[in-house]
Amino acid sequence: MAFLEVQNFRKRFGDNEVLKGISFSLEKGEVLAIIGSSGGGKTTLLRCLNFLETPDEGTLSVGGRLLFDAAEKRTYTDAQIREKRLHFGLVFQQFNLFPQYTVYKNVALAQTLLAKRELREKKADLRAVCKAAPKEDRKRLKAEQKGIVADLRDGMQRRIADRTEGLLARVGLAEKRDAYPFELSGGQQQRVAIARALALEPDILCFDEPTSALDPELTGEVLKVIKGLKSSESTMIVVTHEMGFARSVADRVLFIADGVIEEEGTPEEVFDSPKSEKTRAFLQKSLEDVFA
Amino acid sequence: MEQFWQISLDLLRGFGVTCQIFAATLVFALPLGLVLAFGSMSRFKPLKYVVKVFVWIIRGTPLMLQILVIYYGPALLFGWGFLERVVAVIVAFVINYACYFSEIYRGGIESISKGQYEAGQVLGMTRTQIFFRVVLLQVIKRIVPPMSNEVITLVKDTSLARIIVVEEILKIAYDYTIKGLIWPLFYTAVYYLIFVGILTLLFGFIEKKLNYFKV
Numbered sequence: 001m002a003f004l005e006v007q008n009f010r011k012r013f014g015d016n017e018v019l020k021g022i023s024f025s026l027e028k029g030e031v032l033a034i035i036g037s038s039g040g041g042k043t044t045l046l047r048c049l050n051f052l053e054t055p056d057e058g059t060l061s062v063g064g065r066l067l068f069d070a071a072e073k074r075t076y077t078d079a080q081i082r083e084k085r086l087h088f089g090l091v092f093q094q095f096n097l098f099p100q101y102t103v104y105k106n107v108a109l110a111q112t113l114l115a116k117r118e119l120r121e122k123k124a125d126l127r128a129v130c131k132a133a134p135k136e137d138r139k140r141l142k143a144e145q146k147g148i149v150a151d152l153r154d155g156m157q158r159r160i161a162d163r164t165e166g167l168l169a170r171v172g173l174a175e176k177r178d179a180y181p182f183e184l185s186g187g188q189q190q191r192v193a194i195a196r197a198l199a200l201e202p203d204i205l206c207f208d209e210p211t212s213a214l215d216p217e218l219t220g221e222v223l224k225v226i227k228g229l230k231s232s233e234s235t236m237i238v239v240t241h242e243m244g245f246a247r248s249v250a251d252r253v254l255f256i257a258d259g260v261i262e263e264e265g266t267p268e269e270v271f272d273s274p275k276s277e278k279t280r281a282f283l284q285k286s287l288e289d290v291f292a
Numbered sequence: 293m294e295q296f297w298q299i300s301l302d303l304l305r306g307f308g309v310t311c312q313i314f315a316a317t318l319v320f321a322l323p324l325g326l327v328l329a330f331g332s333m334s335r336f337k338p339l340k341y342v343v344k345v346f347v348w349i350i351r352g353t354p355l356m357l358q359i360l361v362i363y364y365g366p367a368l369l370f371g372w373g374f375l376e377r378v379v380a381v382i383v384a385f386v387i388n389y390a391c392y393f394s395e396i397y398r399g400g401i402e403s404i405s406k407g408q409y410e411a412g413q414v415l416g417m418t419r420t421q422i423f424f425r426v427v428l429l430q431v432i433k434r435i436v437p438p439m440s441n442e443v444i445t446l447v448k449d450t451s452l453a454r455i456i457v458v459e460e461i462l463k464i465a466y467d468y469t470i471k472g473l474i475w476p477l478f479y480t481a482v483y484y485l486i487f488v489g490i491l492t493l494l495f496g497f498i499e500k501k502l503n504y505f506k507v
Binding site for chain 2: 050085088110181196197
């Protein structure tokens with residue numbers, strides 16, 4: 001079984017069926033580029049993977065574990081969905097950084113919130129231990145536990161700081177850590193968004209047209225960062241209109257049109273010898289756009 | 293001259309009542325407005341429509357009428373006792389202003405892009421975390437200007453309290469005119485102007501404080 005398995009995703013908005021049975025799989029460490037014209041269902045597919053939309057039909061599994069089954073979707077609680085979601089990260093077309101926080105806080109916030117919850121749970125455990133202990137021991141236990149919690153908190157804070165600094169260095173924005181989003185260029189904002197999406201170490205990082213909202217001269221820096229993330233450990237799905245980028249970075253390419261996978265294969269197969277007429281027409285059109 | 297100081301003090305006493313209505317209205321109407329805002333955005337349709345109709349009624353009728361209804365209503369309809377006058381005024385003001393505030397909150401909350409919520413969601417945040425950690429400050433920044441308008445209006449609306457003979461500043465000044473002394477009525481403007489001036493500075497300060505980011 002592949003690392004990511006998507007089986008027969010279907011999604012309908014009113015009368016409009018956007019996904020008409022999408023199935024594909026992806027191995028760990030692979031980069032998948034999804035191409036296709038606007039309105040074809042690419043973005044909806046990514047949103048389904050990130051649980052921002054719920055497919056009407058289909059199943060999804062990651063690392064051999066069934067994460068989503070449309071037949072059981074009503075039984076999922078909010079907390080379960082939050083936990084499932086963490087397998088995926090998403091970089092939005094419009095960045096969606098939190099404007100009131102610095103670059104650093106944008107990247108650190110989700111980690112901090114998770115750490116706080118962990119700490120709360122740990123404290124509850126410790127309190128239970130304390131309650132179960134005989135009365136004369138309680139005072140001593142309480143004092144000991146205070147130390148444990150303090151150490152734990154310090155450790156968490158250090159880990160979060162290290163990780164955040166590391167991520168900012170990785171996207172080349174270490175010196176911007178105290179800037180606010182509005183002080184950054186679009187390209188820089190998108191790089192912060194990438195660092196933020198990586199902060200919780202998702203199994204699969206998704207990009208929804210990460211350069212479409214950028215001025216042409218800024219797309220390069222973002223694409224370079226995404227390329228730099230490629231490694232045997234990181235699995236990525238990139239919805240993109242940048243054919244050159246798809247070709248150079250992707251291990252596999254999906255061409256989606258009208259809610260179905262029209263063509264799939266290695267970049268060479270899809271770009272150089274497309275089998276489907278629709279793919280040929282689409283590639284022709286995007287070439288014309290480049291040289292127009 | 294002695295008369296001037298004596299009247300100044302008298303008006304100041306009335307202005308104390310004005311401030312009392314003003315402060316109590318804000319303390320209760322600001323949170324109540326948020327509750328109503330959530331009600332009017334609820335996914336539970338019956339609640340949503342009940343709140344919307346309520347807001348329509350309150351915004352669609354004069355505050356003066358509402359004060360009269362709150363004060364006389366319980367006694368006339370059910371034969372209950374009268375509320376203390378100033379309490380009745382405050383109840384009417386809280387209800388009225390909560391409805392206006394709720395619409396301001398709603399506008400503010402709905403103006404935040406869906407992307408902000410989604411960014412929080414994909415980072416595993418809970419609804420509550422998204423509201424308090426991501427959305428709220430952006431909402432506050434957006435609603436400061438309309439809020440300052442509404443709060444300044446509230447200062448002057450307090451003069452409606454005299455319809456049920458609450459001794460606020462304008463009522464006291466008006467009583468002087470009945471005795472043939474007209475200038476205290478115009479003199480009240482000084483009190484209002486000073487108070488509104490302070491509020492304007494305060495809101496300017498808040499706006500400036502929130503200028504460190506852009507939404």
